[in-house]
Amino acid sequence: MQTVQLESRRMHTLVFHVQNNHGVLQRITGIFSRRGLYLTQFYFNGRPNGLTEVQVSFEADERMREHIERQIEKLLDLVP
Amino acid sequence: MNGSQALIESMRAQGQKTLFGIPGGAVLPLYDALSQQSDVRHVFTRHEQGAVHAAQGFARASGQTGVCIGTSGPGATNLVTGIADAYMDSTNIIALMGQVPSQLLGKDAFQETDVFSMTLPLTKHSFKVMQASQFPSVVKSAYRIANTGRPGPVAIEMTKDALTAPVTEWGDRELALNYYVPSEPNQDKIRQAALMLLEAERPMMLAGGGVTIANAGAEFTALAEALMCFAATTITAKGVIPGDHPLCLGQLGMHGRQVTNHAIANCDVLLAVGTRFSDRITGRIESFAPHAKVIHVDIDPSEFNKNVDAFLAIAADAKPGLKELLRHVLAAQRSDRSKAWREKVKELDRQCSCDIARDEVPIRAERVIHELNRHLPENAIVCTEVGHHQMYATHFFKSRKPRHFITSAGAGTMGFGLPAAIGAKAAKPEQPVIDVGSEGSLVMVCQEMATAVTEKLPVSVCNLNNGWYAIVKQWQKLFYDGRYIASKLGDVPDWVKLTESFGGRALRVTRPSELGDAIKEAARSEELFLLDVITDSSDAGMPLVPPLGSNTEMALGQSCPTVERNYFGVR
Incomplete structure (x- = not known):
C-alpha cells in the first residue's frame, strides 16, 4: 500500500512572493500541516511588511500539488 | 478621535448598524465609544459563542456582514467555534477580538491568549491591529475580504492601546492585498x-x-x-x-x-x-x-x-x-x-413522498415538520440546532425562499440555532423567526434566551424534546450494537419552567393534534416563545447512508420503498 503512494508522490518546489504581514508564515505552513504533509525545505527572505520570497518543497501526488497551489493562490498576502 | 471611535466610524461607513458581543477589560474602550453614539446598535449576548452565531444568523438572513465582539483571552477563544463554523459555511462575518496592550504581548498578561494565531486556519484573513491609525484601512479591507469572492470570516485582533490611542491622521485606503477579482464566465x-x-x-x-x-x-x-x-x-x-x-x-x-x-x-x-x-x-x-x-x-x-x-x-x-x-x-x-x-x-x-402526518404519541419528528410546513407563513425564517431534528427539517421541511433556512452545515455546531435565530431577527425584525431545535443542542446555548428577552428580539423555539442525543443514539444502535453511552439526556431541564425563568412564554405539546395551533401561535408571538414538543426517540424515520457508504445503499426508514438496483436501466 505504502509503495503505491510513494510511486505516485514526488517532490515539488513552489516559489512565490508574499507580503510579509503578521501570520503569513503560519498561513503558508498551515496549508501543509492541515493536510498531514511535511515540508522538506523552506526558504523565506524579506523585510517586515515588505515583499518576501518564499520557496517550499514537499512531497505529494499531482492532485495534492494542484490543490496546494490553489490554496496558495488564495492567500491575501500573496503578491501575484 | 481615538482608535475605538475610528473603528466604529469605519464600520458605520460600511453600513453596519448592528453588532453582537460581550464586553471585558481589553475591549472596554470600544464599549465606552459605543455608549456615546446611537448609529450602531450593540446586542448584548450572554456568551461569546452566542455573539458569533448571532452574527452568522444576521449575515445569512440578510446577506449583510455580521459583526461580533469578544474581549481578550477567553472572550475571543469563545468566538473561535463560530468563526470555524462561518469558515465552513462561507459566511461573511467580522470577529473583533480584544488583546492586551501591545507592551504586554508575550508577557502572559492577564487574559492574554494568542487569538490572532488561533484564528489563522479558520478565517479568510486575520489582522493584528496594534496602532489606532490602522483601523480605517483595516476595517475597509476586512469588509472587502469578507464579502467578495467566496465570502468568509475575517478576524481583527486589537490591542487595548490601539483602541485608546488618538488617531492623528485619518487614512482609509484599502491595504494592498490579493483580493478576489471578479471575472466573466468563460x-x-x-x-x-x-x-x-x-x-x-x-x-x-x-x-x-x-x-x-x-x-x-x-x-x-x-x-x-x-x-x-x-x-x-x-x-x-x-x-x-x-x-x-x-x-x-x-x-x-x-x-x-x-x-x-x-x-x-x-x-x-x-x-x-x-x-x-x-x-x-x-x-x-x-x-x-x-x-x-x-x-x-x-x-x-x-x-x-x-x-x-x-x-x-x-x-x-x-x-x-x-x-x-x-x-x-x-x-x-x-x-x-x-x-x-x-x-x-x-x-x-x-x-419516496411518504405520508408524514403521523398520529403516534409521543409525537413523531416527521409530524412536527409536517405541521411546520402547513402552518408557518412563507416569510418565516427557520433556523435549526444541530442533531436529529436538523436532519428531519432538512429532509422534510419545504423551504420556499432562499436565506430562509439557516443551519450549521459544514461544522455541525451544536448550539447554533437559538443565537442564529436572534441574529436573524435583528436583521429581519418584521419576519417571524423560529428555531427548530432539540434539547441536547439547545441546552448548550439556552442562556441566549436572556438575550432574546432583554434585547427584545422575540424568536420562537420549537424544541423537539426526546431526552436523547438522538443521532448519537441512532449511530450507537446501528454501528455499535446498541451500547448506549453518554447519549441519554433524561428529562432535565424542565423547558417550560426554564423559558419562563428567562421571562419568555412556553407551552408543552404532547399530542399531534395540538401542534397546528401551537405553531401558529409561535409564528405570531411577539415575545420569546418556546414549544416543548415531547417527541419519540425510538427510531429514525428517514433513510440513512452509513458513514463512507454508497449513497444508493441506504438503511431504510419504515415507509421507504425498496428501489430496484436497476430501476433506471443504466449500466
Missing part, C-alpha cells in the same frame, strides 16, 4: 455546458450554498425549468428552488432522499453550482454520480477536482454563471431527450 465553456445539458438523456442539477450566497435562486430555478431538469439541493441551498416545486428533489447524501441519491447516481450530466461536494453529500466518493459528466460552476477554483473530478470546470459567481447558461439554453433548439428519464424520476419521487 463563454466557450458556458456554450459547451449548455449543449451538454440540452443533449443529456439523464440530466440533473445540484445547488450548493453558493447559489444562496449569490442570491441566484431565481436563476437556478429558471434554468431547471428551461431544461425541465430535476434539481437537488444541499442543506445550505434549501429554498433556492422552492421545496414544493415539481422539479425540486430536495436533499441528497447521508440524510437525503432515496430518489435524489438514485437520480444523482444514475444521471449522465450533473450541473453542480456553488457546492464543495462535502462527504455528507457524496457518500463513498467512487460511487458518487459514476455515470455523470460533471459540470462544476464555482467562484472558488480551489474547489475544482478537490472531491469530485469536473469534466467541465467553470470559474464564476453562481449568478452570472447561471444567467449565461440560461441565456444559451433559451436560445437553443431543444429536442427533449430526457423525457423518459423524467418520467422515471417523477415516479420514484412519488414513491
